[in-house]
Amino acid sequence: MNRVLFSLLLLLIALGSSTLRAQKAYKPEYIVITGGPSLIEWEKFKKVPHDHWWANFVRASRIRLQELRERNGDDALITWLVYKPGYIRRGSHQEKRDLIPEIQSVQQKFKTHLVFFNSKQELINYLNAGQPRDAVKIANLEYFGHSNRACFMFDYSNEIDSGSKTWLHETELSKISRDIFSSNSFIKSWGCHTGESMSKLWRKATGQRMIGAVGTTDYSGSDDPGWHPKLGSSNGRWTN
Helix, strand or coil: HHHHHHHHHHHHHHHHHHHHHHHHCEEEEEEECCCCCCCHHHHHHCCCCCCCCCCCHHHHHHHHHHHHHHHHHCCEEEEEEHHHHHHHHHHHHHCCCCCHHHHHHHHHHHCCEEEECHHHHHHHHHHCCCCCCCCCCHHHHHHHHEECCCECCCCCCCCCCCCCCCCHHHHHHHHHHHEEEEEEEEEEEEEEEEEHHHHHHHHHHHHCCCCECCCCCCCCCCCCCCCCCCCCCCCCCCEE
16 A cells, blocks of 8 residues: 555544544433522512512423423433522521422422532532533523522522522633533523623633523513513513
């Protein structure tokens, strides 16, 4: 075999190997993240109080989990990440009952992989390595909970009045690995204001677009079939 043919053969082998790597099939994972509710004892004095119903974010998440299951089939890997301390605290204060079994009943109904997290680091750890990311990539990631323009606030007005002690800030997004997502992942924050700043830094940190709201979002009307949180003002919009 002459040198030209040998070089051509090596090139074809290299191209074939590259194509096989590019065509590697990853199992998709569909993730819903649910933050905790506020405590009415602090919110009831405000002009626009939050979370009269403890299940605002759980109900919105439930509807989305059902859609993901019906759309992707019984074998799809659907993971529900829930900020547990917020529901323990709300249950012990207002509802006077254990809310965790009610969350678990949603998980059982839609056969999701339920993961409770207690800190932002536990959330990040799951996203980065909770599944073997060499075989499973995140195809869908959605957040239901309190937020502002710069962060997800998992415990807003739940542990301290009108504030948060557990959050994921836009300056911390580089802790999320860039290679955990499938190409063209669907990512959306259903919280308030995240389209005003956090969406931009999310894309810079992860390489993925995140849809977020400019303005507030409205979680009322959640008994309607096929309901999703809506923009809270006439001049609000979704952006990425």
